[in-house]
Amino acid sequence: MTGGTKKKPASVSALADFGRIRLSRTFFMRDFLFSDIAAMHGFTNLPDAPDLAIAAGERLCQDLLEPLQDRFGRIAVRSAFRSEEVNGFGNDMQRAGKKGYGCAANEKNFAGHIWDRRDAAGRMGATACIVVPSFYDAFPGEGEWTKLAWWIHDHLPYSTMEFFPTYRAFNLGWREEPERSIYSHVAPRGWLTKAGMSNHTADHRQEWFGIERAMKG
Numbered sequence: 001m002t003g004g005t006k007k008k009p010a011s012v013s014a015l016a017d018f019g020r021i022r023l024s025r026t027f028f029m030r031d032f033l034f035s036d037i038a039a040m041h042g043f044t045n046l047p048d049a050p051d052l053a054i055a056a057g058e059r060l061c062q063d064l065l066e067p068l069q070d071r072f073g074r075i076a077v078r079s080a081f082r083s084e085e086v087n088g089f090g091n092d093m094q095r096a097g098k099k100g101y102g103c104a105a106n107e108k109n110f111a112g113h114i115w116d117r118r119d120a121a122g123r124m125g126a127t128a129c130i131v132v133p134s135f136y137d138a139f140p141g142e143g144e145w146t147k148l149a150w151w152i153h154d155h156l157p158y159s160t161m162e163f164f165p166t167y168r169a170f171n172l173g174w175r176e177e178p179e180r181s182i183y184s185h186v187a188p189r190g191w192l193t194k195a196g197m198s199n200h201t202a203d204h205r206q207e208w209f210g211i212e213r214a215m216k217g
Helices: 012-019 036-041 050-072 084-095 133-138 145-155 211-216
Strands: 076-079 125-131 160-163 170-175 181-184 190-193
Touching (some): 036 084, 050 125, 050 170, 050 211, 133 211, 145 181, 145 190, 145 211
Antiparallel strands (some): 076 125, 125 170, 160 170, 181 190
16 A cells, blocks of 8 residues: 655655655554654654565554544554664663653564564564543543453454553554454453453453444434
8 A cells, every 4th residue: 555665764855755654544654653752862763674664554554543443533643663772762761760661672562662673473563552532531430441442352353452541542553463462551450361361252242332332422
């Protein structure tokens, strides 16, 4: 769907062209390049392997974000692509006890937030931390995030989800050979499901039934 680029953008005009690359019907590369860490510390948050980042981003957007947005309305992107430099710095700061960074080690984020590196198994992937405002407004109660998690589990080819407290933001990841696991830092904390758990392939309709109607109402 997109044109590619083999070199990291080296000028403002090249960066503008890179940002205009269309990953899906409504999402462009520019939507995923902002980083609080990069903005605060003066890093350039761009991929070293743009073609791989584009290919992974296309799958994230076309297979997950667009269908989710079509069903539940506008998605807000909180954090998405991170360069190895940005993510590595964030991980160093986190390990030093600094608040607000929250980056796993680079190796753990390959094919996650680091879109332009394959993981140890050679899989391509991409992750974005998103908020679905309409869902949070309709279901702000403790534990109600599971309704959306189970809906995604039953409808979309995701790899991982990881939920956080503020506005029930969550990391939504696409990856080749998906893991299909859901973890939460809000109640109920821990694993909601992953391979090997008894609820992984069960019928979850009763968990999410009616959420589209409630949100439209």
